[in-house]
Amino acid sequence: xxxxxxxxxxILSVSVLYIAYNYIKSIMPGQSRTYILQPVYRLLKLFxxxxxxxxxxxxxxxxxxxxxxxIALYMAVSGYNFLFVISVLSMMDLFVITGAFSSGEFSGRVxxxxxxxxxxxxxxxxxxxxxxxxxxAGTLKLNEIARISGTKVLIISLPFTFISIFIILLMKSNLxxxxxxxxxxxxxxxxxxxxxxxxxWSLAVIQLAQWIEIGVWLKILSNFLPxxxxxxxxxxxxxxxxxxxxxxxxxxxxxxxxxxxSWGWAGGLxxxxxxxxxxx
Amino acid sequence: MGLMVxxxxxxxxxxxxxxxxxxxxxxxxxxALSGILFLVCTFVxxxxxxxxxxxxxxxxWKIILLLTVVLIFIRSIWDKQYIISIFTFFxxxxxxxxxxxxxPAEPERYLYYNLRESLLLLSGxxxxxxxxxxxxxxxxxxxxxxxxxxxxxxxxxxxxxxxxSSFAGLMAAKSMTGLFLFWQWQYISGYLLLKAFRDDEGxxxxxxxxxxxxxxxxxLFLLVSVVSYKMTGSLAMQDxxxxxxxxxxxAALVVFISAILMGLLIPENFVPWFDSSGTVPxxxxxxxxxxxxxxxxxxxxxxxxxxxLYNGVISLMILYGSLLVFAGAYFALVSxxxxxxxxxxxxxxxxxxxTTVFNNLQSGIIFLSGNPLPLLLIIAGIVLTVAxxxxxxxxxxxxxxxxxxxxxxxxxxxxxxxxxxxxxxIKIGWVAVTALSLGVSLSCLK
Numbered sequence: 085x086x087x088x089x090x091x092x093x094x095i096l097s098v099s100v101l102y103i104a105y106n107y108i109k110s111i112m113p114g115q116s117r118t119y120i121l122q123p124v125y126r127l128l129k130l131f132x133x134x135x136x137x138x139x140x141x142x143x144x145x146x147x148x149x150x151x152x153x154x155i156a157l158y159m160a161v162s163g164y165n166f167l168f169v170i171s172v173l174s175m176m177d178l179f180v181i182t183g184a185f186s187s188g189e190f191s192g193r194v195x196x197x198x199x200x201x202x203x204x205x206x207x208x209x210x211x212x213x214x215x216x217x218x219x220x221a222g223t224l225k226l227n228e229i230a231r232i233s234g235t236k237v238l239i240i241s242l243p244f245t246f247i248s249i250f251i252i253l254l255m256k257s258n259l260x261x262x263x264x265x266x267x268x269x270x271x272x273x274x275x276x277x278x279x280x281x282x283x284x285w286s287l288a289v290i291q292l293a294q295w296i297e298i299g300v301w302l303k304i305l306s307n308f309l310p311x312x313x314x315x316x317x318x319x320x321x322x323x324x325x326x327x328x329x330x331x332x333x334x335x336x337x338x339x340x341x342x343x344x345x346s347w348g349w350a351g352g353l354x355x356x357x358x359x360x361x362x363x364x
Numbered sequence: 365m366g367l368m369v370x371x372x373x374x375x376x377x378x379x380x381x382x383x384x385x386x387x388x389x390x391x392x393x394x395x396a397l398s399g400i401l402f403l404v405c406t407f408v409x410x411x412x413x414x415x416x417x418x419x420x421x422x423x424x425w426k427i428i429l430l431l432t433v434v435l436i437f438i439r440s441i442w443d444k445q446y447i448i449s450i451f452t453f454f455x456x457x458x459x460x461x462x463x464x465x466x467x468p469a470e471p472e473r474y475l476y477y478n479l480r481e482s483l484l485l486l487s488g489x490x491x492x493x494x495x496x497x498x499x500x501x502x503x504x505x506x507x508x509x510x511x512x513x514x515x516x517x518x519x520x521x522x523x524x525x526x527x528x529s530s531f532a533g534l535m536a537a538k539s540m541t542g543l544f545l546f547w548q549w550q551y552i553s554g555y556l557l558l559k560a561f562r563d564d565e566g567x568x569x570x571x572x573x574x575x576x577x578x579x580x581x582x583x584l585f586l587l588v589s590v591v592s593y594k595m596t597g598s599l600a601m602q603d604x605x606x607x608x609x610x611x612x613x614x615a616a617l618v619v620f621i622s623a624i625l626m627g628l629l630i631p632e633n634f635v636p637w638f639d640s641s642g643t644v645p646x647x648x649x650x651x652x653x654x655x656x657x658x659x660x661x662x663x664x665x666x667x668x669x670x671x672x673l674y675n676g677v678i679s680l681m682i683l684y685g686s687l688l689v690f691a692g693a694y695f696a697l698v699s700x701x702x703x704x705x706x707x708x709x710x711x712x713x714x715x716x717x718x719t720t721v722f723n724n725l726q727s728g729i730i731f732l733s734g735n736p737l738p739l740l741l742i743i744a745g746i747v748l749t750v751a752x753x754x755x756x757x758x759x760x761x762x763x764x765x766x767x768x769x770x771x772x773x774x775x776x777x778x779x780x781x782x783x784x785x786x787x788x789x790i791k792i793g794w795v796a797v798t799a800l801s802l803g804v805s806l807s808c809l810k
Contacts, residue, residue: 178754185758196758201779204751211743343781355740362736 090161094299094317099124101321102295105328112332127288145183146286150293152176157296160303163227166217170210173300176293177203183290198264198339205346206252212354213245219361230307237310244357246308251350253301253324256294259331262346265339298324367418368409369475372485372532375401376525383521387514391521392500398525399496402532406489410482422470429545430459436548445572451579458586468541468593471600475536484661485535488653492528495649499524502645516560520646523556527653534658539599540589543662547582547626550654551575557646578625585622588615601665607672613805616673619666620681621798627659629714631691631794632787651710660717670722674808679735680801682722686738687797688715689745691790697752698776701759705752712745751779 102123110120119125156172181203184196218224220241221232232238239246255262302320309316337345379398383391437452462468477485503520507513526549533546555575592615593599595608608615624630628651663670670678692712696705719738777783 174750178757181754182758182761186761197779200751200754201781203754204747204779207750208743208747211746212740215739215743340781347781358740359736 087158087161091157094157094161094303095296097317097321098295098299098302101325101328104325108329109332127291132285142183142187142286145179145186146289146293149176149179149183150289150296152179153293153296153300156300157303160226160300163225163230166214166224166226166229166304167211169226169300169304170207170214173297174203174207176297180290180293195266198266198343201339201343202255202264202266202346205343205350206255209248209252209350209354212351212358213249216242216245216354216358216361219358226304226307230313233308233310239308239310241361242308242357244353244360246305248350248354248357249301249305249308250323251346251353253298253305254327255346255350256301257298257324257328259327260334261337262342262349263331263336263339264342265336366409366413366476368405368413369477369532369536370418370420371405372402372409373475373529373536375405376529376532379525380522380529383518383525386518391517392503395500395503395521395524396496398528399493402528403489403493406482406486406532409477410486413477413482420474422474425470425474425542425545426463429541429548430456430463432545432548432552433459436552445575447576448579451576451583454583455579455586458583458590462590462593466590466593468599470541471538471598473538474542475533476538477536480664481535481661484657485532488531488535488657491652492649495645498645499649519556520560523553523560524646526550526553526556527650531653531658535661538601538665540585540592540601541599543665544582544586544589547585547622550626550658551578551582554650554654557650574625574628574630581618581622581625584618588618591615602668604666604669605671607669610809612669612672613674613677613808616666616669616677617801617805619669620663620684620801623659623662624684624718627655627714629655629659629688629711629718631688631711631715631790647707648710651707651714656710656714656717659714660721663718663721667721674804676804677801677808678722679738680797680804682719682738683735683741684794684797684801685715685719685722686741686745687790687793688712688718690741690748691715691745691794693745693748693752694786694790697748697755700752700755705756709749709752712749715745716742 103121106122107120152172152175156169156176159169159172177199181196181199184192184199187193214224217229221229221236221238223229223232229238251262254260255264258264258266302317302324305320306313306317309319311319376398379394383394386394433452433455437449437456440446440448440452503517507517530546530549530553533549534543537543537546589599591611592604592608595611596603596606598604689712692708692710692715695708696712699705699708719742
């Protein structure tokens, strides 16, 4: 029961974060006023729309990705092995990327390739981070990591690993300099890539899956902080909100530059922490 | 020596002789029969390992060994491959001198399977039987379209049955001379399989240098067996626990390199070279058996020797294994729409198998913990493998008619945002690791 409460709370918390972001953004000077529940409303409106075109597979892949994101969230809440959670998230990404490829359209393939590039980076970073965590904590079970964090202050041994996992979160949310341009926020044809394979309710399901995935990463990150579970989750969520707001002040970079920066920061920092733990 | 063990080695050999004189008749039947018999014998041996013991004099093995080397020597002169002639000539000299002057005693159980080896053999036998229907189907198709098909099929069948025999022998061999003998059979098997389809291409697709290096490695391996006998008084691998003194590192390196070269495990995009058959899926079977199962099984036999090694050498061997994982995954991803990608993936898995051989050795090396590089390479390999799987699955769902080839060719460049020549890096990597391993081994001689 406790796990179910956590699961629902995490799903709701991500939507709350986006609502808060939308609200803060709207009250800033120079910004147009928007409806407070705009992010959730946009998602609900998408569910009402019919899918464009005849890409039946897009519905299948979006449902699959959402299912896997839910499984990953359940595993993260239950304190399963970190690598198991990563594997399930990989499956989720597999569905999203394959669905984008299946569209057969140019923008769909562009979106899939960017997704692939992002996938390679985050998977590499996650596994190296897992190796570091195992080196430092001797376990990969998330509940054990949370327990050890409370007693041994694990984050002192894993500062760069923590940052690299946080950068994965930023990559997945398409924020600041780690925006691969597949969020569908941009107005150009290339930036609009994700809309091509997925539209209508299949796009809504994909976006829901991405929100759940953000929740999974927030939960994983919260295990590293030496605080009570709820407090550490709140702290990490506030960090995330800060970066959501910061994104408004940062210019969008070209996706290849975002990929290079992601390799440098996420991949590089995780390797540095791993090597540091190896020799010291 | 168990009856079933002998059956596993000699029944395919008997079929080899039958095929040789059959003028190409019933080759398909013999391929199917040999595959099924191999599986049945393996299964029976697995269930009841010690039904009947037969004492086979070691003199017979020595004669077979000498005959095999002389046969390769004569054939190489016939084919004007004089470099191989030189190596086999040296091997003959070493064998004759070693057997006459020293007359080493072969282990009482020349061929014997422990549980792990039985399992490896059984898994190999199951894979072989699964391949047999495809091989026969493809051979039939090939025969309808090719000239001189009967002769080629006959050669192919001879290669196939000898593959079974050498596989069984390599898994069962308990002495270094035994390994040498069955590796030579493997060499002949590979030679026949390559020769079966060589003429169609109009050129030699498999680089000759590989066969030269293989024979060079086997010559060194034979020399190491002489040294091992001098140092330990035995040719059996299980007696190598005391090590070979100062030459332990160098000997272990020769053993490692022999296993790697005979398994064609050179981390470069060499795998398609073996695939000269093209129409028949023998390359996949050959690589599963000789690149994946055999190197793992053979290196495990030498664990008593590896226990005595200087840590640096083991770290470098682990590094080489991890390089194989990365290289295999990289080449699989590069040619993800190509049948060769599956062959590269076999090399990737073989690298992992080679690396795990050195798991928890007594010398203090814990899995992959000599230095951080092997683990990072293996992680990169795993990531590329997953990327390959995603691309491969995506390829199935992609509406291929709407995609231009040029667009898809640059897939890797479009997902990795750096201009990195990974192929060159891999080449430099394996040359550097090999040179370093040799350097460290030589430095241990001081």
